[in-house]
Amino acid sequence: AKPTTIASAKATFFILTPPKFALSIIIQKNCEKNMKIGLFDSGVGGLTVLKALRKTYPEVDFIYLGDTARVPYGNKSAQTVIRYSLECAEFLLNEGIDLLVVACNTASSYALQVLKGSLPIPVFGVIEPGVKRALENTKGKVGVIGTKATISSCAYKNLLEAKGVEVYQRACPLFVPLVEEGLLEGSIAEAVVEHYLKDLKEKGIDTLILGCTHYPLLKPLIERFMGPQVKVIDSAQAIALEIEPFVKREGSSKLDLYFTDISPSLQSLVELILGEVKEPRLVSLPCKV
Ligand code: DGL
Secondary structure (H helix, E strand, C coil): CCCCHHHHHHHHHHHHCCHHHHHHHHHHHHHCCCCEEEEEECCCCCHHHHHHHHHHCCCCEEEEEECCCCCCCCCCCHHHHHHHHHHHHHHHHHCCCCEEEECCHHHHHHHHHHHHHHCCCCEECCHHHHHHHHHHHCCCEEEEEECHHHHHHCHHHHHHHCCCCEEEEEECCCHHHHHHCCCCCCHHHHHHHHHHHHHHHHCCCCEEEEECCCHHHHHHHHHHHHCCCCEEEEHHHHHHHHCHHHCCCCCCCCEEEEECCCCCCHHHHHHHHHCCCCCCEECCCCCCC
16 A cells, blocks of 8 residues: 555644644744755765755755765655655654655665655755766766665666666665765775775766765765766765755755754764764654654
């Protein structure tokens, strides 16, 4: 059966909330005229997408949810990724967002259609923008790297092959822990990059899509290994262009960061990725209003 979490969340909201109070919350949310963009990811990696969006739209308000209690999504089943994604979206929707960006590649691969069909606001994933940019660059051979789940979904591969492109895929499961350990340079990171990317390099690809939120942090290393003949596509940048027609460039540059778990290393990871100091706030999902 098609999940109806958003609808049921709204129903629960009205059942549990006295009508007058519910109405005032809705009016209050609608009166907040600032554009508010919501993003979610399985954890901290989506902050690479947030960073790119804030750079492009500095005046807009953003709210980010990282599902750190349940990360990684990249080795979970499609069904679980869809359920988690709906719960994340539900939380952000209740926070009054006008547009949702699914920053997580794994969630974009499995849950985008369900989210688009369930939410009353525009929803964007990171797969199509990445594919578009790859197609602009390639002469015919594209590499795609991502989590095991993203690679086995063939989300990138199917879109690229439909345009007549030859696609070589590789799951790189050690890249995420590498980034989370802050190992962005040095011999360990170099060895892991070589281990995963050697075959792709030998295939003679001219474009490589970084199909995972964490990988932009390894971009300098990956570019160095692949060499100047390979264009490395970062979907964090691609998504900023994609949402442009839907963005009202107004707001108070507000940023709220929510996580489902706050571990001792979270703050420093947030700073490493986002490049600024921000207080993370804790939330538990599913969100009960
Ligand atoms: N955010 C995930 C992605 O982009 C990577 C981390 C995970 O496995 O959850 O696919």
